[in-house]
Amino acid sequence: MSNLPDEKTFALFDTPPNQKLISVLFERGSKTILFPPIETEKVDLSPESNAILENLTNYDWIIFPDVYTVEFFLQNLEECEIDLFGLDAVNVCVFGEAIADKLRFVQLHADIISDANECKEAFQALSNYLNGELQNLKFILVKEISLEYEIKNYLTNGGGAVEELSLYAAKISNKSEIVKAKTLLKGGAIDEFVFSSDEDLIALRHYFANESIASVLSEIRISAVSQNVFQTLKENKLRPLYFHAGKE
Structure with missing residues (x-):
């Protein structure tokens, strides 16, 4: 100690x-x-981001890299009057147990909880879960507006389609x-x-x-x-x- x-x-x-x-x-x-x-602040949703939120069930997976992405995601769902429990049909991947805890608080389940808070490890956990079959799967990557995440490249190189959903800015x-x-x-x-x-x-x-x-x-x-x-x-x-x- x-x-x-x-x-x-x-x-x-x-x-x-x-x-x-x-x-x-x-x-x-x-x-x-x-x-x-x-300091974190909510960003105004683009038309593309609005379309993603309004059609969440058209996607196979949602990825949350940090606790702020969960907080602002839930805030936007509430403001857009989108039913939280409609997400039951969408799989969820999170970068660590702390993010999974945020979801449990609103009774949402994380299908994959990466043991390491790194893009490479999170991708490996996803790939193992899916037996490497990423072709034609559609992913939403919830993120901070300025950060880039390598997991997007890993998924697209594996044949998946990734839409970025920027919900907050760090100042x-x-x-x-x-x-x-x-x-x-x-x-x-x-x-x-x-x-x-x-x-x-x-x-x-x-x-x-x-x-x-x-x-x-x-x-x-x-x-x-x-x-x-x-x-x-x-x-x-x-x-x-x-x-x-x-x-x-």
């Missing part, structure tokens, strides 16, 4: 759930680098602070990164959009404040420890 020797440098996101922990670290004189969180309000924090992270100035929510990892994925998070954090101690976050970190090929706020 983690302890708090003053000579260590910690990193965590400057979010409301972390304020108590941030206060503890500062009070003990621990060096602490705060990462600004991302960074303090870009100069992010540049500074990223430089410190990659420069070896951080000893331990503390994660308190699944959203923390999503934010890092946006900050290092073209890089492997496992590689970026390979030389840094990773810790989680809860069992759910611990599981999410493992799904992302990280080796977390449980964070303990007291000194050993």
